Amino acid sequence: MLAAMPPEPDAVVPGAAVPDRARSDACPGALRLHTADDGALARVRLPGGLLTDRQALALAGAAETLGDGRLEITSRGNVQLRGLASDCGGELAERLRAAGLLPSDTHERVRNIVASPGPGAGPAEGSADVRAWARALDAALCASPWATGLSGKFLFALDDGRGDVAALDADVTLIAGPDGTALLRLGRAATARPVPAGRAVAAALDAAREFLDAQRAAGLRAWHLRELPDLLPPGPVPLAPPAGTRPPLGALPGGGLHVGLRFGVAAAGQWRALVDAAEGELRLTPWRGAVLPGAPAGRLPALAAAGFRTAAGTAWDGASACTGLPGCAKSRSDVRADAARALDGSTARGAGPQPGAALLPVHWSGCERRCGHPAGRRVDVLATGEGYRVAVTGGPQGRDTAVEVTNELMAAAVAAARRTT
Numbered sequence: 001m002l003a004a005m006p007p008e009p010d011a012v013v014p015g016a017a018v019p020d021r022a023r024s025d026a027c028p029g030a031l032r033l034h035t036a037d038d039g040a041l042a043r044v045r046l047p048g049g050l051l052t053d054r055q056a057l058a059l060a061g062a063a064e065t066l067g068d069g070r071l072e073i074t075s076r077g078n079v080q081l082r083g084l085a086s087d088c089g090g091e092l093a094e095r096l097r098a099a100g101l102l103p104s105d106t107h108e109r110v111r112n113i114v115a116s117p118g119p120g121a122g123p124a125e126g127s128a129d130v131r132a133w134a135r136a137l138d139a140a141l142c143a144s145p146w147a148t149g150l151s152g153k154f155l156f157a158l159d160d161g162r163g164d165v166a167a168l169d170a171d172v173t174l175i176a177g178p179d180g181t182a183l184l185r186l187g188r189a190a191t192a193r194p195v196p197a198g199r200a201v202a203a204a205l206d207a208a209r210e211f212l213d214a215q216r217a218a219g220l221r222a223w224h225l226r227e228l229p230d231l232l233p234p235g236p237v238p239l240a241p242p243a244g245t246r247p248p249l250g251a252l253p254g255g256g257l258h259v260g261l262r263f264g265v266a267a268a269g270q271w272r273a274l275v276d277a278a279e280g281e282l283r284l285t286p287w288r289g290a291v292l293p294g295a296p297a298g299r300l301p302a303l304a305a306a307g308f309r310t311a312a313g314t315a316w317d318g319a320s321a322c323t324g325l326p327g328c329a330k331s332r333s334d335v336r337a338d339a340a341r342a343l344d345g346s347t348a349r350g351a352g353p354q355p356g357a358a359l360l361p362v363h364w365s366g367c368e369r370r371c372g373h374p375a376g377r378r379v380d381v382l383a384t385g386e387g388y389r390v391a392v393t394g395g396p397q398g399r400d401t402a403v404e405v406t407n408e409l410m411a412a413a414v415a416a417a418r419r420t421t
Ligand code: SF4
Pocket: 004, 005, 322, 323, 324, 328, 329, 330, 331, 332, 365, 366, 367, 368, 369, 370, 371
């Protein structure tokens, strides 16, 4: 039997019928390994994407000793290890516990917390410290027996007011306000509940429990708040759409560096270069990169030489791909290798974004499931077995162009489609 890639955070169309969630979600964890075609896969939750250098090195050691030597950052700022032997679970758990990365066996899959990654070593002036929120919420979740009833997909987002992680449409979003106050947004609601100073973490936790209690009382079973948008009162405060602005790649205005990983993957040696540059603390981002708040700008050339993306303005901007071969036997192609060749070729030819004309995002998929594709208008590149099908899709008009091309012509077709307005 073929094994697909592990479940990704799923997209549910607003207003669609509530999906059947009677079965438990199948999200992998650090203790519940997923069987993939390249071996077992472990997903290690990292609340807020926060890692010390010692913890990051422990993950690299586990990847090298127990897995295929690579580390993968997910769209929630967690880390996946692949190619693990099926019987390595005990040793992996011991390594994670020793590094402080497995504080609870019972709650490890519900520690889904993303947080604004910075910039800067501390909180922005006048705003809440979302890293402190992340640590406190993690501890409170792990100390709450009822929280094991949440699905492994239920997501908390802690936004420092910039609107970066608020744009992820998490189940419970805290948006920091002035003087320690916050707004609490439930799912995709257009309004929010005001939260008094000092109550932010408790309010987020209470909302998750309220969700479980209300759906139990109604005889419903959902994984996400957005699946039951009328279940809980959303609050009276109107919300502006979140900015969705991410920290720029390279040196950050408030200090520190932000680098991207190509398709979110780093070999252990590359990862060690990242840890070395970090000088203490790493914050993995939901955009498959890392903010290094203590790293000086002088580290950028070494990080670029190690294969990290250190500047925007290339064809790699807005590019993503599913796992493909060899990790997923459903795939008709090694889509990441094909995509990397196409993107490197386009970058070398200077076919990146031009001033005033951004490129459409692009996503490569090995089969029609299109795991991990971004929301919104994009170029969809689907392996066919004989080449690729390239289409512009996801806009208000749906799919509006499609061409079938050989591998050799795919890069040019993608570059042309990305310039579609
Ligand atoms: S989209 Fe990619 S990773 Fe997902 S099942 Fe298909 S081939 Fe596998």
